[in-house]
Amino acid sequence: MRELPEGPEAESAPGSPVPATPAEVLLDGHRATRDRVARSILDHGPSSAADLAGRLGLTSAAVRRHLDGLAAAGLVESREQRVYGSRGRGRPAKVFALTESGRDAFYQAYDQLAADALRWIAEAGGGGEAGQEAVAAFARARFNRQGEKYQGALEQAAAEHRTEALAEALSADGYAATVRRVPAATAGASPGGAQLCQHHCPVVHIAEQFPQLCEAETEVFSQLLGTHVQRLATIAHGDGVCTTYVPAPGAAPSPRQGTGAAPTAGTTTEEPPATSARRSPA
Incomplete structure (x- = not known):
């Protein structure tokens, strides 16, 4: 990762590097760990810092530092975790999902x-x-x-x-x-x-x-x-x-209709979620 000067001289320091682009944040040297964090979100869907720490063998504090960097680059965004079925007391957990720019940083088979x-x-x-x-x-x-x-x-x-x-x-x-x-x-x-x-x-x-x-x-x-x-x-x-x-082999498809969204990785599901209404693309 490119290190930028700190303090008042940061903007005027000669030879100050150009800030990394979103795609560059996923490359080079010790950015490899940040790349692993982003890739884990890509592979498993929106994830909490604790989920990522467990999957990658990192501390929650280390994961949060990488998430902060990815968020600053516009590659991930935080949102409340969707929970289906009964939910305990307290605020919903925060999960991190890739933004459109975050997905674009990985290979896309289209042009x-x-x-x-x-x-x-x-x-x-x-x-x-x-x-x-x-x-x-x-x-x-x-x-x-x-x-x-x-x-x-x-x-x-x-x-x-x-x-x-x-x-x-x-x-x-x-x-x-x-x-x-x-x-x-x-x-x-x-x-x-x-x-x-x-x-x-x-x-x-x-x-x-x-x-x-x-x-x-x-x-x-x-x-x-x-x-x-x-x-x-x-x-x-x-x-x-x-x-x-x-549906399970030999079972009838779920009769539930209506609007809803699919659970994200790590979310507990007590019953099949309702079918999302198809939206016309903008």
């Missing part, structure tokens, strides 16, 4: 060419609803090809472990996916299923403009897992994690 190509597809398809359907057809073809890569791994997994197998395949493609088991809503009921959480989206900026990408991905998940799945939240719509609810 302006991709956006221009999808716009061209929409226009060539006739514009309006016909153009949107042309983009949707492209998105389905793309994710179907991606799903073909995952098919073998899922076929080798037992039915109850296919969601984990899909998460491993997605992580290999840069989605930093994890699985959280959801307990049954009532005692004695069949298993409640699982939440497939993608903590990183390599095409998030394109998905913001073309929600057909998220819809096609959800369709492919349903085909691969052999059950109806419910998309609860997406990074492209401003949520911290892309979350998909997967």
